[in-house]
Amino acid sequence: xxxxxxxxxxxxxxxxxxxxxxxxxxxxxxxLLGVLVFLAWSVHFLxxxxxxxxxxxxxxxxxxxxxxxxxxxxFILDQRFLMSVLxxxxxxxxxxxxxxxxxxxxxxxxSHNVTLHRWIFYPFGRLSIMGCRAIHETIWTILFVTVIGFxxxxxxxxxxMFCIGFAGKLFSDEIEAIDMKPVEALRSTGxxxxxxxxxxxLPQVKIAFVGISIYTWDVAFxxxxxxxxxxxxxxxxxxxxxxxxxxxTRVAAILLTIIALVSISEVVSGWLRQRLAGERLA
Amino acid sequence: xxxxxxxDLRVRYNNTGPExxxxxxxxxxxxxxxxxxxxxxxxxxxxxxxxxxxxxxxxGSITLFGEDMLALNARDLRRMRRRIGMIFQEFNLVNxxxxxxxxxxxxxxxxxSLRSVFRLxxxxxxxxxxxxxxxxxxxDHVNKRADALSGGQRQRVGIARALMQQPDLLLLDExxxxxxxxxxxxxxxxxxxxxxxxxxxVLCNIHDVQLATEFCNRIIxxxxxxxxxxxxxxxxxxxxxxxxxxxxxx
Numbered sequence: 001x002x003x004x005x006x007x008x009x010x011x012x013x014x015x016x017x018x019x020x021x022x023x024x025x026x027x028x029x030x031x032l033l034g035v036l037v038f039l040a041w042s043v044h045f046l047x048x049x050x051x052x053x054x055x056x057x058x059x060x061x062x063x064x065x066x067x068x069x070x071x072x073x074x075f076i077l078d079q080r081f082l083m084s085v086l087x088x089x090x091x092x093x094x095x096x097x098x099x100x101x102x103x104x105x106x107x108x109x110x111s112h113n114v115t116l117h118r119w120i121f122y123p124f125g126r127l128s129i130m131g132c133r134a135i136h137e138t139i140w141t142i143l144f145v146t147v148i149g150f151x152x153x154x155x156x157x158x159x160x161m162f163c164i165g166f167a168g169k170l171f172s173d174e175i176e177a178i179d180m181k182p183v184e185a186l187r188s189t190g191x192x193x194x195x196x197x198x199x200x201x202l203p204q205v206k207i208a209f210v211g212i213s214i215y216t217w218d219v220a221f222x223x224x225x226x227x228x229x230x231x232x233x234x235x236x237x238x239x240x241x242x243x244x245x246x247x248x249t250r251v252a253a254i255l256l257t258i259i260a261l262v263s264i265s266e267v268v269s270g271w272l273r274q275r276l277a278g279e280r281l282a
Numbered sequence: 283x284x285x286x287x288x289x290d291l292r293v294r295y296n297n298t299g300p301e302x303x304x305x306x307x308x309x310x311x312x313x314x315x316x317x318x319x320x321x322x323x324x325x326x327x328x329x330x331x332x333x334x335x336x337x338x339x340x341x342g343s344i345t346l347f348g349e350d351m352l353a354l355n356a357r358d359l360r361r362m363r364r365r366i367g368m369i370f371q372e373f374n375l376v377n378x379x380x381x382x383x384x385x386x387x388x389x390x391x392x393x394x395s396l397r398s399v400f401r402l403x404x405x406x407x408x409x410x411x412x413x414x415x416x417x418x419x420x421x422d423h424v425n426k427r428a429d430a431l432s433g434g435q436r437q438r439v440g441i442a443r444a445l446m447q448q449p450d451l452l453l454l455d456e457x458x459x460x461x462x463x464x465x466x467x468x469x470x471x472x473x474x475x476x477x478x479x480x481x482x483x484v485l486c487n488i489h490d491v492q493l494a495t496e497f498c499n500r501i502i503x504x505x506x507x508x509x510x511x512x513x514x515x516x517x518x519x520x521x522x523x524x525x526x527x528x529x530x531x532x
Binding site: 179181184186190192194195198204206 | 375390443
């Protein structure tokens with residue numbers, strides 16, 4: 001070994017490395033095994049009989065063919081039923097619009113990064129949105145029908161609550177993901193919280209908000225078909241009556257209408273949102 | 283009397299964390315173009331954000347235009363911030379907004395809430411914005427979206443926005459580090475000229491010592507939250523420099 005080698009600092013011993021470090025790997029795989037065992041146990045607990053599962057589909061087919069076929073397509077053209085379909089569409093638009101309008105300020109309050117006040121407005125916004133989400137739209141309908149009686153008004157209120165929860169959550173997620181640098185700059189000019197929201201936040205989330213609003217309407221429309229079942233107005237009422245009166249072929253016709261309308265709403269909302277996505281990248 | 287007087291300024295971001303600024307004293311005079319230099323992590327950005335309280339100091343005092351900054355409530359703080367223009371390392375423009383709206387947003391502190399919701403800025407503000415955009419050489423880009431501009435152009439928008447406030451103090455947070463050397467120099471001389479023209483003192487974070495000595499009349503050297511040098515640019519020696527950057531780990 002030359003003297004020069006002595007002078008250069010000796011490299012440290014190469015650090016030990018292994019793909020499977022001892023305790024961590026064991027813990028990780030044990031946890032995975034635990035979850036799988038729990039799932040297997042749950043399936044076992046259900047007492048699923050493979051024979052019955054496999055037999056369900058042919059029987060479903062048989063029942064559909066026997067009782068629900070042919071669908072009473074003439075009923076679809078019934079004047080009052082057509083009116084109820086129109087009402088359902090109106091309800092979904094009203095509920096969606098009110099819900100989205102109320103969801104915007106609530107989402108602002110419920111966004112940790114730009115909320116008006118972290119200990120007052122933030123919990124208020126969060127709790128409102130959470131409350132709307134926690135209760136299912138059918139429960140909202142039952143509640144409002146109890147309070148203000150049967151009809152579209154109860155249904156619209158129920159859909160509004162549903163949309164606040166649905167859109168509010170997505171809105172506030174979007175707001176919390178914005179770039180905070182422009183917000184900092186606006187704060188430094190002496191702008192107030194509302195001004196920061198209008199100038200710093202809204203331009204960043206505007207397009208996403210429109211997309212979410214369309215999606216909200218799409219989901220609200222699907223919910224609106226069910227809301228009537230519980231007395232909230234719209235075509236759901238006819239579905240309930242036909243079901244209870246065991247008019248299976250009529251039920252089939254109504255279900256086909258719902259499937260057709262939901263498909264149309266999905267295509268429309270998908271198309272609109274796709275056009276927006278292009279805008280968003282620009 | 284100094285415009286800005288800082289005494290024993292201390293900052294820590296949380297109670298258990300390290301102290302980022304550890305007792306800084308300095309003042310800025312009305313005629314100063316003062317540079318704050320120092321290695322990364324020295325606390326330059328934190329220092330500049332303490333002046334307008336984008337970062338809350340944990341101790342010490344800041345006296346700006348004779349007022350105790352740390353005693354202001356939210357409303358008075360906003361009124362004070364109107365008088366402090368700030369220019370940022372990454373421009374901090376609203377990308378989806380037009381150049382014009384970005385510049386006009388410098389007036390928000392002076393504009394009523396209802397007016398600003400509808401973007402109804404007074405006529406004289408619009409004229410002032412056009413004037414400033416012409417002054418920074420962006421007359422052709424008024425209606426473009428901010429993200430359609432190049433880096434140097436965006437920083438000019440940032441400069442115009444800060445000047446829209448008709449500030450009595452300019453804070454610059456690394457205004458050139460996102461730009462190439464040639465444009466950095468252009469931007470710095472534009473800021474220097476405008477600061478002279480509008481007679482505004484400047485406090486400027488900058489890690490490029492060359493630029494600092496070229497454009498600033500005074501230099502404050504910061505290292506690990508402590509002031510290591512404070513004096514006119516021409517008095518800074520190589521030894522001072524070496525002390526400031528001694529801790530830098532390559």
